[in-house]
Ligand SMILES: Cc1cc2nc3c(=O)[nH]c(=O)nc-3n(C[C@H](O)[C@H](O)[C@H](O)COP(=O)(O)O)c2cc1C
Ligand code: SF4
């Protein structure tokens with residue numbers, strides 16, 4: 001009956017801090033944050049991770065799945081070491097995002113939603129990140145935004161990620 | 165140029181900046197905000213014993229209109245809130261996902277306390293004891309900074325129990341989104357804070373009577389709140405005078421696309437478009453201006469000649485045939501194929517439809533596939549009219565405005581650039597890109 005805990009003590013502390021933001025009977029409000037915290041630690045949301053979050057927040061698993069499948073940034077499949085999302089919406093496209101995309105695809109030998117053979121990187125096409133002034137814009141593993149990634153910066157970026 | 169790394173020059177946002185005045189990218193912390201006059205407006209209403217009604221009256225006088233998209237009069241919105249003691253909420257919409265808009269991100273990372281102060285004043289005016297700021301999922305580092313700013317404000321007594329020794333208590337929390345454009349719609353945003361899928365609610369009831377957790381709630385855009393402190397300090401009349409009647413104050417415009425210096429520029433409402441374009445360095449590489457979407461991708465596109473004789477305020481842009489929206493100004497130059505531009509936008513609305521209403525869920529897919537067919541040279545006689553009638557059948561028939569947001573670009577692109585669509589149907593290649 002009791003659910004195996006999958007996250008570190010720090011992660012549950014972070015989830016507790018989120019729960020405290022909402023009224024006492026509204027733990028469910030912290031579900032987005034809890035899933036994001038789980039994803040940050042595990043790299044993706046496996047079935048057991050989702051079930052763990054559900055039991056921790058005293059929610060039905062189906063209610064947590066509804067959230068996990070609705071929001072675009074949750075990884076329901078395990079990505080490479082890095083998930084690199086790049087915005088291709090119109091303002092970014094006007095400012096050269098598609099050239100950056102082509103270069104990424106060429107150097108990695110993959111298309112969107114694929115992972116390169118070394119398992120380094122999964123490439124994702126994204127919508128407006130609210131940072132169009134800095135186009136082309138990428139996000140590394142949900143949390144690290146980089147702006148002005150032109151064609152000439154792609155190789156350096158990939159080298160940097162490899163070396164980390 | 166604002167997109168350069170901080171510190172940038174203190175007048176990067178333009179000489180008329182009010183909200184971003186003195187902001188240089190590194191002076192975001194509490195002590196520096198106080199040095200710029202920060203939290204004086206909150207002190208003023210609490211110590212001079214403004215009643216909530218006095219605050220609302222001042223905001224009404226200022227003709228401040230919502231900066232999130234619809235341009236609804238802010239004072240009027242606040243006055244819809246029921247009086248009395250029950251639990252009420254104030255919510256800030258920082259889910260900035262309207263393509264072309266990137267001003268709220270700058271506000272939150274470079275001037276977060278002005279948003280906190282504005283929200284505290286608004287909370288006082290409507291009688292809310294708790295607030296949430298819903299921050300776009302893509303900007304984690306900005307979310308973290310805003311959390312830091314909240315901590316600073318709490319330690320200094322600007323948030324928490326009995327603010328500055330008054331009887332007014334207010335606390336504020338940040339909620340982090342995770343990648344759904346639709347959560348910018350205010351009732352979807354409330355659903356999302358409640359820990360559900362972000363699907364818009366049917367209205368009425370409006371949030372002022374049934375909002376977060378079923379309680380009366382006021383939702384405003386980040387920039388709307390940020391305008392409040394200076395409005396209160398200088399008074400509603402002075403704020404109004406910065407802009408023009410019915411269009412009070414300054415507005416931050418996010419200028420993107422084919423310009424020399426994409427970035428945020430804060431100018432008085434009523435400033436000629438040509439001046440804003442000049443601030444952004446003009447069209448890139450000396451190219452000729454072709455088209456502009458003046459208020460974010462959901463608003464109708466306008467051709468260069470109309471834009472060059474238009475002023476940047478709600479009423480002027482409406483008269484010109486579009487909407488000021490979120491203030492995202494997307495510039496397209498003579499090298500751009502309008503069909504290709506529309507194709508990317510149509511894909512976006514199709515991707516982001518939440519799927520609740522059939523006209524939107526199915527219609528956005530049809531729009532996208534039809535534009536794609538035309539763009540790839542497979543368009544047939546009659547496709548353009550089909551696009552128009554499809555758009556008419558989506559608009560106004562859905563729960564939220566995303567349906568209209570998908571339809572408006574289609575109609576306006578065809579209205580102003582129909583020959584490019586026709587050329588593609590007849591010649592199977594783009595008139596612009598085949599040159
Ligand atoms: C599909 C859709 C997306 C929206 N996105 C945003 C957004 O990102 N930010 C925002 O402030 N308002 C957005 N809005 C408008 C909000 O619903 C709401 O009108 C606004 O937050 C009210 O604040 P204001 O009166 O201060 O403008 C969106 C509306 C729709 C229909
Ligand atoms: S109009 Fe579209 S996005 Fe809005 S509620 Fe209906 S299906 Fe969802």
Ligand code: FES
Nearest residue numbers: 087092128129132
């Ligand atoms: S369009 Fe790419 S960040 Fe806005």
